Amino acid sequence: MKRILILGGGFGGLVVAEKLSKKFAGKHEITLVSPHRTFTFYPGLVRLAFGELQEKDVTFDLAKKLRSLNVRFIEGEVLHMKPELKRVQIAGKDVNGNVSYDYLVIAIGRRLATEKIPGLFEYAHHLLGIRAAKKxxxxxxxxxxxxxxxxxxxxARLPVPVCETAFALSRVVKDSPTKPSKITVVFPEDVKDVFGGAAIYGKLKEAFDNHGIELIENMQISEVTAKEVIAYDGRALPYDLVMLVPSFRGRARFSENGITDEENFVQVDEYLRVKGLDGIYAVGDIASFLGPKLAHIAVGQARVAAENLAMELNGEEPDKVYFHEIASIIDEGGGDSIYLHFGVWDQSLYRLKTGTVWSLIKRVHDKLWTARHEKTWIDLGA
Ligand SMILES: Cc1cc2nc3c(=O)[nH]c(=O)nc-3n(C[C@H](O)[C@H](O)[C@H](O)COP(=O)(O)OP(=O)(O)OC[C@H]3O[C@@H](n4cnc5c(N)ncnc54)[C@H](O)[C@@H]3O)c2cc1C
Structure with a gap:
């Protein structure tokens, strides 16, 4: 019996746990470590902030779900990885000490580097967690x-909720003509670069124009004061309300293992194995890849890593290759919703469409995704 340890209970970690449990529950020991007992469906947070969804719609009991999968849950936080000993050091409610493994999957997401922009914490909002979104x-x-x-x-590697927040605000402002307001979207680079190279500028600009939203590209915000956001080049924008997605970073704790890039994201090969270490995979936001960081990317990587790990467990050589692409919907709530399917590595635009249908598809997909993954064998009476 081998011990498989999954670090992180978000999109990447959960999907790896599901896939491996289907094949190996009872045969190998599968354990997942996360500091939180709940799963958060982050793509729902914009709609949570605007009162369209409740907290219960975007969370479910991760510990219960894992029990139903026959996956052991440890409520705790990974402090250090010791690959030479095949152990990780964990601190938390369930374990304070080392946990051994034969195979490891790193899926602990990104860190929000709020310290990079002075004043962000004091004056700006973000919506990258339930509490922040509600606030x-x-x-x-x-x-x-x-x-x-x-x-x-x-x-920061998350343009989709920035666009969706601007659209949602434009609806609020429109519904309340007594509140004349100007909405400005700021991107640190060209729209194209922000979306990993996809030529989405025309459609997005048109949608912003339809909503009276101003777009400013190539403005790198360096500071937030009580009244203005200020860029490195000296430009300043006065604000009365500001939502600012902070810079993303990987995890400095893994730099001691020599596996990270300059922003502390974990470097992997085409099979999603961590470069230079045996039996260790990394998936999701923590993995070092170009372009936006998205849930569907984490899920796609989790599937590939789980298949390759399964091959290793069966004594075979992993051969499932990962291909990096974006498939994302920017939900405007109506006809200006955009669907983008783009291959980041071959810079191919497979599909770029607008229409109300994409808003509906995203909403139905999100509901089904949480329902399907929340469902446990216990709920099914099995
Ligand atoms: C507001 C918002 C809107 C979004 N909209 C979209 C969208 O429309 N479409 C889309 O595709 N994507 C969207 N995303 C992005 C998407 O949510 C992320 O890409 C996705 O969550 C990444 O999954 P992950 O498993 O890599 O990381 P996460 O989901 O962040 O999970 C990381 C897990 O690791 C755990 N963890 C953290 N530190 C440790 C530690 N030290 N030890 C153990 N466990 C740890 C965390 O508790 C968590 O369980 C959105 C994100 C946000 C915040």
Whole structure:
């Protein structure tokens, strides 16, 4: 019996656990470590902030789900990885010490480097967690009128909720003509670069124009004061409400293992094996790849890593190759919703479409995804 240890209970970690449990539950010991007992469906947070979804719609009990999969759950946080000993050091409620493994999957997501932009913590909102999204929602409700800035910080890798927040705000402002306001979206690079090289500028600009949203590209925000967001080149934008996605980083703790790039993301090969270490895979936001970091990418990588790991467990050579592509919907709530399917590595635009149908598809997909993954054998009476 081999011990498989999965670090992280987000999209990547959960899907690896599901795939491996299907093949090996009872045969090999599968354990997942996460500091939180709940799973959070992050793509739902914009709609949570704007009161369209409740907390229960975007979370479910991860520990219960894992029990039903016959996967052991450890509530704790990984502190250090010791690959030469095949152990990780964990601190938490269930374990304080070392846990041994034969195979390891790293899926602990990215870190928000809020410290990179002075004033962000004090003056700006973000919506990258349940509490932050609710707090931003309260600020929107209390907002009277004036300048709204919705921005992607330098090296932040999440343009989709920035666009969706701007569209949602434009609906709020439109529904309340007593609140004359200007909405500005700020990107740190060209739209194209922000979306990993995809030629989405025309469609996105048209959608922003239809909603009276101003777009500023290549503005790298360096500071937030009580009244303005300020860029490295000295440009300043006055604001009355600001939502700013902070810079993304990997995890400095893995740099001691020599497996990270300059932003501390974990470097992997085409099979998603961590470069230079045997029996270790990395998936999702923590893995070092170009372009935006998205849930569907984490899920796709989890599938590939789980298949390759299964081959190793069966004594075979892993041969499932990962291909890096974006398939994402920017939900405007209506006809300006955009579907983008783009191959980052071959720079091929497979599909770029707009229409109300994409908003509907995203909403139905999100609901089904949480329902399907939340469902446990216990719920099914099995
Ligand atoms: C507001 C918002 C909107 C988004 N919209 C979209 C969208 O429309 N479409 C889309 O495709 N993507 C979207 N995303 C991106 C998507 O949510 C992420 O890409 C996805 O969550 C990445 O999955 P992951 O498993 O790599 O990381 P996560 O989902 O972040 O999971 C990481 C897990 O690791 C755990 N962890 C953290 N530190 C440790 C540690 N030290 N030890 C053990 N465990 C640890 C965490 O608790 C968590 O369980 C959105 C994200 C946000 C925040």
């Amino acid at each position: 931003f929602g309260e600020a929107v409700k209390a907002f009277d009128q004036g300048n709204i800035v919705v921005a992607l910080g330098p090296e």
